[in-house]
Amino acid sequence: xxxxxxxxxxxxxxxxxxxxxxxxxxxxxxxxxxxxxxxxxxxxxxxxxxxxxxxxxxxxxxxxxxxxxxxxxxxxxxxxxxxxxxxxxxxxxxxxxxxxxxxxxxxxxxxxxxxxxxxxxxxxxxxxxxxxxxxxxxxxxxxxxxxxxxxxxxxxxxxxxxxxxxxxxxxxxxxxxxxxxxxxxxxxxxxxxxxxxxxxxxxxxxxxxxxxxxxxxxxxxxxxxxxxxxxxxxxxxxxxxxxxxxxxxxxxxxxxxxxxxxxxxxxxxxxxxxxxxxxxxxxxxxxxxxxxxxxxxxxxxxxxxxxxxxxxxxxxxxxxxxxxxx
Numbered sequence: 001x002x003x004x005x006x007x008x009x010x011x012x013x014x015x016x017x018x019x020x021x022x023x024x025x026x027x028x029x030x031x032x033x034x035x036x037x038x039x040x041x042x043x044x045x046x047x048x049x050x051x052x053x054x055x056x057x058x059x060x061x062x063x064x065x066x067x068x069x070x071x072x073x074x075x076x077x078x079x080x081x082x083x084x085x086x087x088x089x090x091x092x093x094x095x096x097x098x099x100x101x102x103x104x105x106x107x108x109x110x111x112x113x114x115x116x117x118x119x120x121x122x123x124x125x126x127x128x129x130x131x132x133x134x135x136x137x138x139x140x141x142x143x144x145x146x147x148x149x150x151x152x153x154x155x156x157x158x159x160x161x162x163x164x165x166x167x168x169x170x171x172x173x174x175x176x177x178x179x180x181x182x183x184x185x186x187x188x189x190x191x192x193x194x195x196x197x198x199x200x201x202x203x204x205x206x207x208x209x210x211x212x213x214x215x216x217x218x219x220x221x222x223x224x225x226x227x228x229x230x231x232x233x234x235x236x237x238x239x240x241x242x243x244x245x246x247x248x249x250x251x252x253x254x255x256x257x258x259x260x261x262x263x264x265x266x267x268x269x270x271x272x273x274x275x276x277x278x279x280x281x282x283x284x285x286x287x288x289x290x291x292x293x294x295x296x297x298x299x300x301x302x303x304x305x306x307x308x309x310x311x312x313x314x315x316x317x318x319x320x321x322x323x324x325x326x
Contacts, residue, residue: 036063144324185214
């Protein structure tokens with residue numbers, strides 16, 4: 001199973017502060033917390049002594065995670081350092097919590113449950129100082145992570161799900177576009193759509209061009225191509241990353257990371273636009289059957305407008321992804 005060796009987002013950085021935070025990843029309960037140095041840690045949310053949820057405990061003043069049941073304390077990395085019932089007892093190495101690798105990136109806490117051999121999904125706009133970064137979410141969605149990624153890659157629903165926003169029912173034709181495989185998924189270029197309002201500040205309908213990139217099995221990036229006659233400096237620039245935590249095969253937690261050429265609008269205004277778009281998608285996503293994404297291309301019908309999603313399904317199958325697919 002490939003999924004435990006991937007990096008997955010589990011929480012906003014700012015939500016992991018002085019108390020343990022319970023999350024769920026790949027159907028397993030996980031606790032994330034910070035040690036005395038402020039470094040984020042992730043353990044299986046189960047004390048190895050009697051199975052209590054460590055997330056119900058506390059972080060001690062000296063930066064140990066304390067079990068709520070018998071007070072066993074665990075240091076960064078999982079080693080048990082204290083058993084209060086036996087003050088002179090020195091816990092052996094086997095007395096440890098199951099620790100995972102954790103790190104911070106893109107305003108999120110990421111966890112890899114089985115080593116850290118793979119790289120984090122790339123978000124190239126993160127390093128562009130001309131773009132402002134902020135997160136939207138989380139959104140808890142009763143849909144599989146692959147279904148959500150596929151929806152993100154799909155333009156032909158704009159005129160129906162996002163009527164008056166990203167599309168118009170009177171302009172639904174999708175021009176041909178290019179899709180090529182990449183080591184992390186796929187790259188789709190020349191993706192054009194007629195949009196009444198492509199972003200918060202657009203004031204007139206326009207033919208908008210995007211690139212889409214799948215950067216990991218459960219991550220993707222949309223980048224707006226500057227309009228003709230403008231440059232990347234004076235044109236509206238925008239990249240949106242979609243990062244998904246696969247909670248169960250048919251339930252996901254979703255974040256968006258925005259990188260926009262807007263340093264004036266309040267966070268709430270930028271987030272509200274993204275919220276409007278995604279909450280239009282959410283009921284449709286939750287209605288799809290089967291909830292898991294079929295990887296057999298014969299299971300659902302396809303057209304040339306679906307070439308990005310078809311390529312995504314092939315990538316998942318070739319990569320050995322089994323969680324959230326059927």
